[in-house]
Amino acid sequence: MAETSDRSNRFLRALRREPVDATPVWIMRQAGRYLPEYRATRERAGSFLALAQTPELACEVTLQPVERFELDAAILFSDILTVPDAMGLGLHFVEGEGPKFHRPLRNPTDIAKLGVPDPEQSLRYVTDALRLVRRELRGRVPLIGFAGSPWTLACYMIEGEGSRDFARVKAFALNEPAAMHALLDVNARAVAAYLAAQAAAGAQALMVFDSWGGMLAPAMFEEFSARYLAQIAALLHDDPHARDVPLILFSKGANASLEVLADTGCMALGIDWTITLDEARCRVGDRVALQGNLDPATLLASPEVIRREVRRVLDDFGPHPGHVFNLGHGITPNVDPDHVAVLVGAVHSTGANKNS
Amino acid sequence: MAETSDRSNRFLRALRREPVDATPVWIMRQAGRYLPEYRATRERAGSFLALAQTPELACEVTLQPVERFELDAAILFSDILTVPDAMGLGLHFVEGEGPKFHRPLRNPTDIAKLGVPDPEQSLRYVTDALRLVRRELRGRVPLIGFAGSPWTLACYMIEGEGSRDFARVKAFALNEPAAMHALLDVNARAVAAYLAAQAAAGAQALMVFDSWGGMLAPAMFEEFSARYLAQIAALLHDDPHARDVPLILFSKGANASLEVLADTGCMALGIDWTITLDEARCRVGDRVALQGNLDPATLLASPEVIRREVRRVLDDFGPHPGHVFNLGHGITPNVDPDHVAVLVGAVHSTGANKNS
Numbered sequence: 001m002a003e004t005s006d007r008s009n010r011f012l013r014a015l016r017r018e019p020v021d022a023t024p025v026w027i028m029r030q031a032g033r034y035l036p037e038y039r040a041t042r043e044r045a046g047s048f049l050a051l052a053q054t055p056e057l058a059c060e061v062t063l064q065p066v067e068r069f070e071l072d073a074a075i076l077f078s079d080i081l082t083v084p085d086a087m088g089l090g091l092h093f094v095e096g097e098g099p100k101f102h103r104p105l106r107n108p109t110d111i112a113k114l115g116v117p118d119p120e121q122s123l124r125y126v127t128d129a130l131r132l133v134r135r136e137l138r139g140r141v142p143l144i145g146f147a148g149s150p151w152t153l154a155c156y157m158i159e160g161e162g163s164r165d166f167a168r169v170k171a172f173a174l175n176e177p178a179a180m181h182a183l184l185d186v187n188a189r190a191v192a193a194y195l196a197a198q199a200a201a202g203a204q205a206l207m208v209f210d211s212w213g214g215m216l217a218p219a220m221f222e223e224f225s226a227r228y229l230a231q232i233a234a235l236l237h238d239d240p241h242a243r244d245v246p247l248i249l250f251s252k253g254a255n256a257s258l259e260v261l262a263d264t265g266c267m268a269l270g271i272d273w274t275i276t277l278d279e280a281r282c283r284v285g286d287r288v289a290l291q292g293n294l295d296p297a298t299l300l301a302s303p304e305v306i307r308r309e310v311r312r313v314l315d316d317f318g319p320h321p322g323h324v325f326n327l328g329h330g331i332t333p334n335v336d337p338d339h340v341a342v343l344v345g346a347v348h349s350t351g352a353n354k355n356s
Numbered sequence: 357m358a359e360t361s362d363r364s365n366r367f368l369r370a371l372r373r374e375p376v377d378a379t380p381v382w383i384m385r386q387a388g389r390y391l392p393e394y395r396a397t398r399e400r401a402g403s404f405l406a407l408a409q410t411p412e413l414a415c416e417v418t419l420q421p422v423e424r425f426e427l428d429a430a431i432l433f434s435d436i437l438t439v440p441d442a443m444g445l446g447l448h449f450v451e452g453e454g455p456k457f458h459r460p461l462r463n464p465t466d467i468a469k470l471g472v473p474d475p476e477q478s479l480r481y482v483t484d485a486l487r488l489v490r491r492e493l494r495g496r497v498p499l500i501g502f503a504g505s506p507w508t509l510a511c512y513m514i515e516g517e518g519s520r521d522f523a524r525v526k527a528f529a530l531n532e533p534a535a536m537h538a539l540l541d542v543n544a545r546a547v548a549a550y551l552a553a554q555a556a557a558g559a560q561a562l563m564v565f566d567s568w569g570g571m572l573a574p575a576m577f578e579e580f581s582a583r584y585l586a587q588i589a590a591l592l593h594d595d596p597h598a599r600d601v602p603l604i605l606f607s608k609g610a611n612a613s614l615e616v617l618a619d620t621g622c623m624a625l626g627i628d629w630t631i632t633l634d635e636a637r638c639r640v641g642d643r644v645a646l647q648g649n650l651d652p653a654t655l656l657a658s659p660e661v662i663r664r665e666v667r668r669v670l671d672d673f674g675p676h677p678g679h680v681f682n683l684g685h686g687i688t689p690n691v692d693p694d695h696v697a698v699l700v701g702a703v704h705s706t707g708a709n710k711n712s
Contacts, residue, residue: 165688167688171656171657174665175661216630217630217632218630218631253609254630256632273573274572274609274611279574279612295572295576297521297526297527297530298526300524301531302530305530312575332521
């Protein structure tokens with residue numbers, strides 16, 4: 001099959017399910033603590049939020065993994081909770097405890113007060129960072145922008161912080177469905193406006209992280225998460241800047257609902273490692289590309305094991321177009337960067353003959 | 357359809373996929389902190405381990421939920437980590453942090469030293485408690501005994517405690533497969549001997565909790581978890597006391613591998629709430645009964661919502677034999693006991709006409 005692709009367009013071609021010269025690969029949380037150069041910049045910034053909210057520093061750490069490894073995409077260094085922060089909830093991080101909000105939502109009245117923030121006002125630090133990264137990348141690899149999903153944002157907005165079981169937000173959804181739908185609707189409109197602004201600022205692909213969608217039973221997942229992912233897809237489809245920008249949805253753990261997700265109007269689905277890509281592909285057919293799905297713990301094993309497991313994931317997907325290699329969840333801080341180089345090399349060399 | 361069943365045999369009939377007068381229901385962790393009478397006994401005991409290791413007290417809390425609610429089974433109050441404790445690893449609990457081992461396994465040499473404990477010696481407190489509970493139950497409802505799965509025990513034995521991602525044990529499995537298989541084999545033999553002793557002491561059903569099987573990719577799940585669940589089933593099948601005692605397996609989150617689990621030789625599968633019972637039943641067919649699968653967070657909602665969601669789970673399963681109602685995971689400490697009564701009543705009244 002005749003084709004042309006290289007590091008500058010493999011990722012976007014694979015998302016469109018076009019032939020590629022090698023399977024593209026990027027890594028969730030690739031700009032992160034496992035990299036010594038990231039830790040140095042993070043220390044200079046003083047805090048995680050200062051790093052995320054200073055465009056020059058966010059740009060610097062975004063580029064680090066792309067400079068070090070032959071990755072096929074950059075993803076802006078940012079946080080999934082920027083939107084509720086812009087809505088006034090007061091995002092902050094407690095060392096070792098993850099994100100928290102100063103003013104979580106406690107009742108329907110709190111929700112009724114929420115509005116859609118203007119991204120070029122209150123989230124300007126994100127669009128500025130995207131413009132800067134695009135310039136610095138000089139077309140080497142495409143740039144991904146992202147946001148949290150309406151449901152995942154609602155989890156943190158109502159719980160006020162992370163949770164083992166998100167029981168409070170689930171009980172709220174069950175007991176106050178009208179208020180919950182109002183919250184999810186404003187979240188969906190805010191996320192769509194935010195992603196559209198990211199596209200206008202130069203993001204070449206957009207990803208929505210539905211980190212906690214998989215905590216829901218399938219019927220609740222459809223009602224409270226997937227429906228609002230579809231709303232975002234529809235809003236982006238009507239936006240002049242975002243219309244042609246590929247949208248990737250990742251509802252971690254929601255493997256019972258892959259068919260539903262494939263029908264939301266997105267271009268690709270992120271897949272975690274608890275299902276084979278073969279099964280996922282059989283279920284969603286040709287509707288979407290797939291992104292994933294090596295268990296992040298594999299990177300703690302030996303180079304030999306990493307190569308074998310990379311091949312297993314590539315074999316699971318099989319000789320079809322439409323695969324973006326990734327982990328099934330974010331890379332962990334205790335990974336040796338040399339193991340990431342092994343992974344990237346294994347993906348490219350194994351995939352090289354796949355579609356030729 | 358003519359039938360006879362009541363609280364004393366509904367549960368065992370449903371496990372055998374025989375008709376019942378109402379769907380039986382019990383609740384994982386039903387003897388637990390949400391009950392004030394449990395908290396009182398726990399305080400008297402002084403510690404969680406003292407409670408679990410004193411047969412009279414373990415018996416007392418085992419009976420509490422059966423006295424208060426119309427539950428169709430009792431499950432011995434105990435812990436999934438009793439077997440590695442009997443192997444000498446030194447189980448202890450740190451308040452608010454969960455179980456830990458004083459002497460976790462660090463290398464293949466540690467594993468080579470492990471042996472199968474004699475349950476009537478080092479786990480006598482469990483079999484004594486079972487004998488006591490059987491006597492006190494006077495045939496009102498059947499009694500369930502249980503153990504942790506070989507993989508789940510290995511997770512704690514190697515990590516030394518709980519973990520968010522169990523990366524250390526996964527890396528060990530990938531890098532040292534021979535040592536890991538040796539560990540899983542001794543665990544499987546120890547668990548089978550333990551469950552057989554529980555059957556001899558009066559347990560009328562046996563359940564294996566594979567709490568962390570769902571953290572594994574499907575190929576690793578088959579190799580490191582399901583294979584040893586099948587080994588336990590085979591060993592129990594050859595045991596004169598356990599041969600006719602129904603075996604229930606619950607690999608939380610391993611929904612990609614239900615077909616594999618159904619082929620292990622067990623009688624029933626526990627199902628978490630992230631898959632519908634309809635889908636689970638379609639995939640395992642008539643090979644096994646199913647136990648589950650209401651989201652535990654539902655018990656924090658209003659009685660009206662609880663009744664509706666109970667009906668949804670019963671409708672998902674449909675008008676077939678072979679359903680034991682349960683939550684999809686353990687009940688949480690913040691649940692109002694009155695809500696449990698609502699759940700039990702809803703299961704029995706909805707299910708009453710189902711198979712008649």
